[in-house]
Amino acid sequence: MLSACVARGPLIADSLAPGARASIDLDATPFFPQEKHRCGPAALATVLVASSVSVNPEALDPLVYIPARRGSLQVEMQAAPRAFGRLSYVLSGDLDSILAELDAGRPVLVLHNYGLPFLPRWHYAVAIGYDAASDQMTLRSGVTRVQRMSARHFMVWWHNGGRLAMVVLRPGETAASANAKLYLEAAADFERVASPEESRLAFDAAVQRWPSEAVGWVGRGTAEYRSGELTAAAKDYAAALRVDVTSVGARNNFAQTLLDLGCPRSAHEQLQPIETDNLESPLREMVLDTRRRVEAASHTSPEADPKSCALTN
């Protein structure tokens, strides 16, 4: 069995995308030597500062460190970047995607487990480079500024740590290896706390990269709606419906925007095909609410919508 291990080829060379560089060292990545038990805040500060956020591990301590657990939990590590105007994107669990991010110039936060199944030792570190020739990974880890380890060891510890790898994205960036669904989930979570401008950048990137995903158009439309750009919002909701005619969210938001633009009859037409009986809460209540509003406006306004309404359809 040991000989079988040896016979396995180099991991990095096999996992590199065509055209990717054979060796990367993101040496400009900052280094924050960790305090006791505090690899979480240190690793997070490393990727945030690399993404030009002004922060340090001490400031992250109250967001991700749990004294009673002497460590940091994944779920809070993943959520924290949003508090600093950044999206966090969790990579799929293969070496390929880590290498792709490094090749794109982005350090990758990873969770390693150096212990045994019954005696785990969990540790967050940041991958900052790789070298295909020596089959080695380079990390910022603990109190070590440059730690090199064989790709094989990296993989074993990463696998035992549950293969968590994440990158921090500026609004407008998508991960090199990003998949549309996961990115849109990350962007939707970002929308909850982001300004309309930041949110618009995040969804604009989705629209550019995955124009056939309705959710991206809806997200950009909503960012525009929230900054008061109603015509742009209406166009994006209409685009979402061209891609996915069944999107109730897009239709509801389109109708609300048309209503705000003084087009209650066009809004009514949009809501007409929605069968609210089949909808889940809270979407159902929201559509019913929009419908009430549209009906009320239709009664008090002129017979037909102004000509300008046709532009957004």
Add this chain to the structure above:
Amino acid sequence: MKLSPWRKCAIGILSVALINMGVSGVASATIVDTATLVAVDREADLNLVRGQLDRADVRAQMEKMGMDASAVDRRIANLNDRELHRLAADLQNAPAGGDVLAVIGAVFVVLLILELVGVIDIFKKTAPAH
């Protein structure tokens, strides 16, 4: 008027609940937030109700674990309902990354054992459910 801690807590939970109704901040308009659309694949309807319960639960657990109340509020505000639900489940037992193993030499023994007991499938491309 001085508010009792209970009342403060109730006001806090209610405000968070209202913010999370998925209604935009724009007065008298119903814009569905994008998270609601994405949530269709994520047991959406349960999350809202469950999220509110989790908030109270997580707050109590975190305070018991020695974190001060203002930091707890900030942490909870940063999480969506799905993440809160996960945190409620993770707080006591999930892996919490902390330190590098002091004796790195021991690791090689561990590695050897792991390779021998069939961790060979770590080199497969698919990730474990996590």
